[in-house]
Every structure is written in structure tokens, then in C-alpha cells.
Amino acid sequence: MRESQKLTCINCPMGCELEVSFTDSGEIIVSGYKCLKGLDYAKKEVMNPTRTITSSVPVVDGEMAMVSIRTDRDVPKKLIRDCMMLLKDMKVNAPISAGDIIIENICGTGVNFIATRSVRKK
Amino acid sequence: MEYRDLVIIGAGPAGLAAAISAYEQGIRDILILERENFLGGILNQCVHNGFGLHTFHEELTGPEYASRYIDKLSDLKIEYMLETMVIDISEMRNVIAINEKRGVMEIQAGAIILAMGCRERPRGALNIPGSRPSGIYSAGTAQKFVNLDGYLPGREIVILGSGDIGLIMARRLTLEGVNVKMVLEILPYSSGLKRNIVQCLDDYDIPLKLSHTVTKIHGSERIEGVTVSQVDEDLMPIPGTETYVSCDALLLSVGLIPENELSRKANVTINPKTQGPIVNERLETSRPGIFACGNVLHVHDLVDYVSEEAALAGKNAADFIKNVSSEGLEVEIFAGDGVRYTVPNKVNPINVEKYLPVRFRVTKVFSQATVLVEFDNLPVHKKKKTIMTPGEMEQVFLPKSWFTERPFLRKITVRIEGDENA
Ligand SMILES: Cc1cc2nc3c(=O)[nH]c(=O)nc-3n(C[C@H](O)[C@H](O)[C@H](O)COP(=O)(O)OP(=O)(O)OC[C@H]3O[C@@H](n4cnc5c(N)ncnc54)[C@H](O)[C@@H]3O)c2cc1C
Ligand code: SF4
Numbered sequence: 001m002r003e004s005q006k007l008t009c010i011n012c013p014m015g016c017e018l019e020v021s022f023t024d025s026g027e028i029i030v031s032g033y034k035c036l037k038g039l040d041y042a043k044k045e046v047m048n049p050t051r052t053i054t055s056s057v058p059v060v061d062g063e064m065a066m067v068s069i070r071t072d073r074d075v076p077k078k079l080i081r082d083c084m085m086l087l088k089d090m091k092v093n094a095p096i097s098a099g100d101i102i103i104e105n106i107c108g109t110g111v112n113f114i115a116t117r118s119v120r121k122k
Numbered sequence: 123m124e125y126r127d128l129v130i131i132g133a134g135p136a137g138l139a140a141a142i143s144a145y146e147q148g149i150r151d152i153l154i155l156e157r158e159n160f161l162g163g164i165l166n167q168c169v170h171n172g173f174g175l176h177t178f179h180e181e182l183t184g185p186e187y188a189s190r191y192i193d194k195l196s197d198l199k200i201e202y203m204l205e206t207m208v209i210d211i212s213e214m215r216n217v218i219a220i221n222e223k224r225g226v227m228e229i230q231a232g233a234i235i236l237a238m239g240c241r242e243r244p245r246g247a248l249n250i251p252g253s254r255p256s257g258i259y260s261a262g263t264a265q266k267f268v269n270l271d272g273y274l275p276g277r278e279i280v281i282l283g284s285g286d287i288g289l290i291m292a293r294r295l296t297l298e299g300v301n302v303k304m305v306l307e308i309l310p311y312s313s314g315l316k317r318n319i320v321q322c323l324d325d326y327d328i329p330l331k332l333s334h335t336v337t338k339i340h341g342s343e344r345i346e347g348v349t350v351s352q353v354d355e356d357l358m359p360i361p362g363t364e365t366y367v368s369c370d371a372l373l374l375s376v377g378l379i380p381e382n383e384l385s386r387k388a389n390v391t392i393n394p395k396t397q398g399p400i401v402n403e404r405l406e407t408s409r410p411g412i413f414a415c416g417n418v419l420h421v422h423d424l425v426d427y428v429s430e431e432a433a434l435a436g437k438n439a440a441d442f443i444k445n446v447s448s449e450g451l452e453v454e455i456f457a458g459d460g461v462r463y464t465v466p467n468k469v470n471p472i473n474v475e476k477y478l479p480v481r482f483r484v485t486k487v488f489s490q491a492t493v494l495v496e497f498d499n500l501p502v503h504k505k506k507k508t509i510m511t512p513g514e515m516e517q518v519f520l521p522k523s524w525f526t527e528r529p530f531l532r533k534i535t536v537r538i539e540g541d542e543n544a
Contacts, residue, residue, distance in 0.1 A: 008324065010317040014509050034508070051321070054170045054183055055297065056269045064160075066272045068169035068185050077325070084297050098189060116169065117185035 007045055009038040018042045050074035053083055054116070057102065062094035062119040069102050073111045082107050094121040127151035127443050129217050129231035131208045131384065134163020135425050136416025136432040137237035138191035141200050143436030144235075149443055153229070154202035155219050161195070161202065162188030163239055164417075165425070167262075167269045170290055172317070176426035187425060211388045213409050233411045233439040236385055236399070237432065240378040240417040242287075250336055257345035261287040261375035268294060276371025280348055281305045282336050284312035284319075286423065288375025293322035302328050303367055306350060308335040308357055311487055313377070313513040315423060336372070337364065345372055378421045388412060395463035396420040402452060403469040403478055404438040405431065413439050420465050420481070423515060427481070458496075458537025460485055462512065469534070471525035478520045480536060484510045488538055493518060496535040497528055510538070 004021035018032040020042050030042040054070040075083055083106050092102060096119045103113040128144050130137045133156035141152050160166055165173070168184030175181060178190070195202070206221040215231045242260040257276060259267075264275045265287060279300055281288045284307040292302045305323060310333050312319055323330050331350070337359050338349035352363035380398040382390075391400045391408040398419040399407040406413050415435035416428045452468045464482040480495075488510045495503035495518055502524055510516055518536065525531065 008316065008320050010320045013316060013511055013514050015316040052171050056169050058272050066270055068183060068269065070171060070183055116183045117189065
């Protein structure tokens with residue numbers, strides 16, 4: 001049987017403290033929520049937590065020193081650090097347009113890192 | 123001297139939305155003055171997502187949110203000048219700006235919109251004994267280093283203050299491989315959004331120590347560590363609770379203050395609670411034809427509200443330029459018990475269109491309390507709220523009919539009643 005897990009619901013300023021436990025048959029039991037949003041949130045957070053990653057990487061020959069980037073969809077939370085490793089020592093050449101793919105199919109997720117702004121050539 | 127119908131100071135989300143809205147109201151002679159060499163203001167360094175949920179129903183990053191307005195601005199061919207710093211404005215709407223190419227410029231404006239944003243509380247405002255070694259930065263400066271300039275402020279970091287910028291930087295730096303040791307908050311609650319506490323600290327197991335502060339800074343040239351102490355109810359350090367934490371950088375996220383040096387020069391009356399101008403329902407300051415919106419007016423946590431407020435300022439400035447008169451008496455809006463401030467501070471009921479939005483912040487955490495709106499001390503609106511915190515802006519909407527039903531109204535009060543925590 002999995003251990004129970006404590007979470008804070010982020011869907012409103014109440015910030016209910018949720019507790020998620022599991023029955024022997026694997027069912028999820030959530031307690032502590034004051035509305036159904038909290039229940040859905042807890043289920044998603046224990047079954048498949050995902051996040052958008054945002055960062056910025058250096059630009060060569062650009063009007064700006066850095067270009068801001070993000071994942072075009074959420075990635076599993078446990079892969080965040082692996083995805084960030086791909087950016088280590090990464091540089092891109094200007095010009096860049098907002099929406100350009102910076103790294104394709106990161107960590108085999110099918111998700112791409114894309115630029116969130118345009119940077120012209122110097 | 124040059125004349126312009128509308129001069130907007132600052133090209134952050136507030137300045138951009140105000141310009142677009144004034145244009146849509148028929149004003150064509152608009153000039154935006156911006157001291158940086160880019161449009162979009164603080165949003166350029168906010169590379170994280172979470173912007174625009176209310177307006178666009180998707181989570182944009184700062185630069186993406188800004189570009190929606192920048193694109194529109196260029197479609198409409200609204201004029202702007204970059205690397206142009208406004209250094210003075212007068213009560214009579216005379217604007218003085220400097221720019222390397224054109225030198226000193228003097229512009230007479232039909233109307234002015236103040237949209238200068240805010241700045242971080244300087245560290246001088248902080249009373250920490252010990253030397254002043256290098257390695258102490260405001261969280262916003264650190265954000266600029268990392269996201270715009272591309273270097274890290276340190277390798278082992280302590281963050282003092284749990285404002286949103288500090289929380290966002292805790293995550294950003296952790297992802298860059300920096301060891302963020304802890305976030306300290308002197309108050310018993312965080313002023314940051316819950317969402318940021320969970321997604322920036324809890325996700326990375328960064329401890330948030332409430333009722334804790336830095337009581338000494340160690341190191342002579344470069345910071346080497348800090349002494350951390352717990353504080354009592356009066357925010358005084360408790361002797362015996364000191365612990366030493368080594369670090370090579372300390373980030374301060376101790377709050378933002380509206381940037382109003384210019385407003386003061388124009389003799390605009392400032393509200394001591396918000397540090398922003400006193401405004402009426404038209405977002406007009408105490409000086410006719412000078413309007414204010416965005417973080418220069420009061421610190422917002424959601425950019426969507428900044429854009430919304432700025433659009434209103436743009437429309438009202440357009441009306442002013444077109445000489446739309448507003449007769450009638452102004453009614454004062456008071457921040458009563460439990461309310462730190464309201465924006466606006468005055469309303470001329472004639473100008474209320476469908477409803478009047480009144481935004482405010484509470485003085486402390488309230489649970490199961492009621493927001494009460496009173497017209498001349500008689501309750502007209504009650505709304506029960508399960509929770510309200512000083513960190514999140516609250517709002518009430520007062521419909522036009524409430525004003526038409528009460529032609530002799532003198533005073534509106536917003537206050538909080540009943541509190542479980544009390
Ligand atoms: C670090 C940080 C993180 C944030 N995160 C979020 C978030 O996740 N989600 C969200 O919805 N909101 C967020 N916000 C809030 C939101 O971004 C701000 O409320 C919004 O950007 C304020 O817009 P503004 O136009 O009033 O100010 P700013 O964006 O600060 O723009 C003001 C502009 O005025 C210019 N200026 C100032 N003085 C002069 C002068 N004398 N002459 C010429 N130009 C001048 C400045 O250079 C600047 O470009 C965040 C804010 C900060 C600071
Ligand atoms: S469970 Fe409902 S009430 Fe509680 S924090 Fe989540 S959304 Fe808010």
C-alpha cells in the first residue's frame with residue numbers, strides 16, 4: 001500500500017490542505033477539500049503531475065543577450081530536471097521568432113522547447 | 123514647444139493598454155515615452171507562465187502577454203520613443219524628457235497617463251546589522267541578471283521575504299542548479315500567491331520559514347552567511363533561536379512600491395497607504411488631465427487587472443481631451459475597518475457606466491468574514507468570503523442603479539466585519 005501524501009490545493013486562496021491516501025485495491029481517497037476542484041486537483045497531482053517549464057538561453061549575435069523559452073505543452077513533473085539538463089551550455093543564433101522550436105521532442109516526450117519572444121540580429 | 127494630445131509615461135502593460143484604448147476612443151496624436159530600449163516593461167524579465175488567464179483564458183509567459191499588446195500597438199501605428207526618460211512633469215501637463223539623440227525635449231500634453239510601474243523596496247529600508255558585503259540583491263535585480271543578462275547571482279542562496287518575485291526566483295535558480303537553502307518570512311503568513319508557494323517551493327522541497335528573519339549578515343567583501351532568527355508576535359527576534367546559514371548571495375523580496383517621483387513633481391496627491399496617487403473613478407489624479415494606472419497607482423498581483431485598469435484610464439483621458447464635461451459632486455470612498463486602501467478614492471456618480479469596480483486589500487488574514495459596503499453608513503452590500511489575505515487583491519462592483527437611487531450620497535465605506543481569527 002502506498003503512503004499517504006499531503007498537498008495544498010492551488011485553485012483558490014483558501015489553499016485547502018489535502019490528504020491523499022490509497023486503499024489496498026489502489027483506489028484514491030482524498031480528504032480536506034472544500035470543493036470539487038480540490039478533489040480533481042489532488043487526483044491529477046498524485047496520478048500524473050505535470051508542469052510547464054520556462055527558462056531563458058543565451059543568444060549569439062542577438063539584439064538581446066537572452067531569449068526566453070518554454071515547453072509548448074506540460075511535461076511530467078519528474079522529468080523537469082532532465083529537461084533542464086538539455087539547456088545546459090545551449091546557445092541559439094539570432095534571428096529568432098516567437099514560437100520557433102529551440103529543442104525538439106525533449107526527453108522523448110514529444111514536447112518542444114519554443115521561444116516566447118523574437119530576437120533580431122545585431 | 124511641441125504639443126501632443128496624449129503623452130503616456132511608461133510602456134509596460136499599463137502604458138500599452140492605455141494607448142490602445144485611447145486610440146480606440148478616437149485619439150490619434152499619442153506619444154508613449156519609455157526609458158528602456160524595449161516595450162513591455164517588467165514583463166520582459168518575467169519569463170515564467172501564469173499571465174493572462176483572465177483576459178486570454180490561457181497561461182502566457184510575460185513576453186508573450188506583452189507581445190499581444192505590442193503587436194496591436196504597431197498595427198495601429200501608435201508612436202513611441204524608446205530610451206527616453208521623463209525627468210519632469212508640471213501641474214499644467216508640461217513634460218520634460220531626455221533622449222540621447224534628441225537631447226532635452228519639452229512637450230505640452232493635452233492629457234498625461236502615468237504608467238511608470240513600481241520598484242522594489244531598497245535594501246536601505248531594511249534594518250539588518252552587520253557589514254554590507256557584496257552579494258545582496260533585490261529579487262527583481264536577480265531576475266534581470268538571470269533572465270535578461272544570463273548570469274547567476276550566486277551558488278548558495280538565501281531569500282528573505284516571501285513576495286511573489288522571491289518565490290519565482292527560488293524556482294528559477296533551483297532549475298539553474300543553484301542551491302536555494304530557504305525562504306524566510308518575518309510575518310506569520312506569506313504575501314505570495316498560494317500557487318507560487320506550491321509550484322515554486324513545495325515542488326522543489328525548498329523550506330519556507332514563517333516568522334523568521336535575517337538578524338546578521340556575515341562576510342566582509344563578499345557575503346559568507348547570515349544569522350537567521352525566529353521572531354515573536356511583535357516581529358522581534360527571539361533570543362536563543364539564532365542559527366547560522368552559509369550562503370554566497372542573499373536575495374531580498376521585501377515588497378514593491380509605486381514609482382511616483384514624477385507624480386510628486388506634478389503636485390499629485392499621494393495616498394500614504396498605497397504610495398500611489400489618490401484617484402477618482404476616472405483614475406484621474408488630484409491634477410486635472412493627469413491619469414494613473416497599473417503598478418504606479420497600486421501594486422497589482424495580476425497583470426490582467428493592470429490592462430483592464432489601463433484601458434479605463436485611456437478611455438477617460440480620451441474623454442478629457444475631447445472635453446467631455448463631468449458635472450456633479452464627488453463622493454469619497456473610505457477604507458473602513460480591516461481595509462488597508464481602496465482604488466479609486468473618489469467617485470463622481472454621473473460617470474459610472476454600468477458599475478464601478480472598487481479594488482482593495484485587507485489589513486490581515488480574515489476567514490469567514492464579510493465584506494460590507496456602506497452608503498452614508500447604511501449597508502448596501504454584504505458578501506461573505508471564506509478567506510481573504512493581504513497578498514491577494516479583492517474587488518466589489520457597485521452597480522449604477524445604487525447611485526441613481528441615492529442622489530444625495532456623500533460617503534461610501536468598504537469594511538470587513540466578523541472574523542474567526544479574531
Ligand atoms: C517579478 C514580477 C513577477 C510577476 N509575476 C506575475 C504573474 O506571474 N502573473 C501576473 O499576472 N502578474 C505578475 N506580475 C505583475 C505584473 O507583471 C505587473 O503588475 C505589471 O507588469 C505592471 O505593469 P505596469 O505597466 O504598471 O508596470 P511595468 O511593467 O513596470 O512598466 C513600467 C514602465 O515604465 C517605464 N518608466 C518608469 N519610469 C519612467 C520614466 N521616468 N520615463 C520613462 N519611462 C519610465 C519603465 O521602464 C517600465 O517599462 C509580476 C510582477 C513582477 C514585478
Ligand atoms: S479545494 Fe476548493 S476551496 Fe479548497 S483551495 Fe481548492 S479550490 Fe479552494
